[in-house]
Amino acid sequence: MKITEISTYRVPPRWMFLRMETDEGIVGWGEPVIEGKARTVETAVHELAPYVMGKDPLRINDLWQAMYRGGFYRGGAILMSAIAGIDQALWDIKGKVLGVPVYELLGGLVRDRMKTYSWVGGDRPADIMAAMRTLMEGGISTFKMNGTEELAIIDSSARIDAAVARIAQIREEFGSTVEFGIDFHGRVAAPMARVLLRELEPFRPLFVEEPVLAEQAEYYPRLAESTSIPLAAGERMFSRFEFKHVFERGGISILQPDLSHAGGITECVKIAAMAEAYDVALAPHCPLGPVALAACLQVDFVSHNAVLQEQSMGIHYNKGAELLDYVRNPEDFQLRDGYIAPLPKPGLGVIVDEDKVMAASRNAPDWRNPLWRYADGSVAEW
Numbered sequence: 486m487k488i489t490e491i492s493t494y495r496v497p498p499r500w501m502f503l504r505m506e507t508d509e510g511i512v513g514w515g516e517p518v519i520e521g522k523a524r525t526v527e528t529a530v531h532e533l534a535p536y537v538m539g540k541d542p543l544r545i546n547d548l549w550q551a552m553y554r555g556g557f558y559r560g561g562a563i564l565m566s567a568i569a570g571i572d573q574a575l576w577d578i579k580g581k582v583l584g585v586p587v588y589e590l591l592g593g594l595v596r597d598r599m600k601t602y603s604w605v606g607g608d609r610p611a612d613i614m615a616a617m618r619t620l621m622e623g624g625i626s627t628f629k630m631n632g633t634e635e636l637a638i639i640d641s642s643a644r645i646d647a648a649v650a651r652i653a654q655i656r657e658e659f660g661s662t663v664e665f666g667i668d669f670h671g672r673v674a675a676p677m678a679r680v681l682l683r684e685l686e687p688f689r690p691l692f693v694e695e696p697v698l699a700e701q702a703e704y705y706p707r708l709a710e711s712t713s714i715p716l717a718a719g720e721r722m723f724s725r726f727e728f729k730h731v732f733e734r735g736g737i738s739i740l741q742p743d744l745s746h747a748g749g750i751t752e753c754v755k756i757a758a759m760a761e762a763y764d765v766a767l768a769p770h771c772p773l774g775p776v777a778l779a780a781c782l783q784v785d786f787v788s789h790n791a792v793l794q795e796q797s798m799g800i801h802y803n804k805g806a807e808l809l810d811y812v813r814n815p816e817d818f819q820l821r822d823g824y825i826a827p828l829p830k831p832g833l834g835v836i837v838d839e840d841k842v843m844a845a846s847r848n849a850p851d852w853r854n855p856l857w858r859y860a861d862g863s864v865a866e867w
């Protein structure tokens with residue numbers, strides 16, 4: 486079998502799908518993207534294509550090593566997202582050729598269902614309570630939200646109080662009937678993170694995510710020493726070679742590699758195993774589309790330390806298309822009390838609606854995140 490064509494389709498809301506064709510008619514799909522840099526990743530995919538075109542798609546490990554090591558320069562958000570999408574398509578093809586879901590190729594199921602969480606509240610966390618009430622009616626009880634708006638390196642008590650009050654109202658109304666993670670989204674610097682973590686302790690969030698920016702990872706162990714709240718990070722780290730420093734330094738209790746940013750299934754299965762060795766939980770980051778989610782689930786179902794899966798249904802980014810709009814087997818992605826069952830179809834387990842993808846790709850937006858600025862006009866972390 487040989488790879489004969491790689492096509493990429495940027496589609497609303499901000500995703501990109503990769504279609505990999507073979508000379509035996511079997512097609513694999515991937516979702517290579519960095520949110521806001523889809524065109525850059527698209528170029529990277531086509532620059533990497535010569536490493537896999539004409540090759541046997543079943544030799545995933547060799548193709549992965551060739552893409553990663555062959556070009557001398559390696560790693561980083563763009564290249565590892567491009568490799569991720571190609572890798573996902575290779576696993577999709579291998580599963581389809583052998584007639585089994587990818588998790589069977591990785592040793593089989595370690596669990597019968599996987600717990601997911603839903604986003605509430607948007608970029609500027611608002612209407613959290615209304616959103617939670619609505620989702621709870623559908624059996625969802627685990628959520629994530631942004632913890633704050635812009636926050637300066639040192640900021641006012643009023644801004645801290647506003648962030649804490651938003652969380653306090655959750656426990657006030659719902660008690661312990663709900664669980665939630667709080668995403669600091671890299672908006673908080675270490676001085677304020679220490680203060681916010683202390684003030685949030687009484688409300689026992691499941692975790693605080695990106696308590697500081699990934700480039701400040703040396704603060705993770707120090708912040709972890711200052712709080713009982715589990716710290717989570719990983720969406721802005723892109724290979725084992727970055728994550729290994731987090732394991733060595735400690736401080737992160739929940740690791741959140743993104744299957745569409747960190748080299749795909751081949752890389753993230755290895756990251757998951759490294760995390761298990763350090764007793765660190767796995768909660769793959771996935772604010773993206775259905776192929777990315779399917780790839781996450783394939784890793785979740787073979788990783789003992791997988792605890793939570795992000796999924797983007799209803800997320801504030803999904804303007805113009807929702808998670809399952811390009812999927813012909815939405816029933817396989819049904820949530821039951823917030824849990825999802827193993828995807829039963831061969832390969833990644835998602836049947837992509839090619840006609841819808843092609844049609845949507847003719848009018849793809851160039852999504853970009855907003856540029857935030859502080860009151861003094863200087864650039865703020867979004």
Ligand SMILES: O=C(O)[C@H](O)[C@@H](O)[C@@H](O)[C@H](O)CO
Nearest residue numbers: 520668670720770771772854
């Ligand atoms: O936890 C999450 O989902 C992420 O922080 C998410 O909000 C960002 O990764 C966003 O997709 C970047 O454009």
Ligand SMILES: [Mg+2]
Nearest residue numbers: 668670694720
């Ligand atoms: Mg996040």
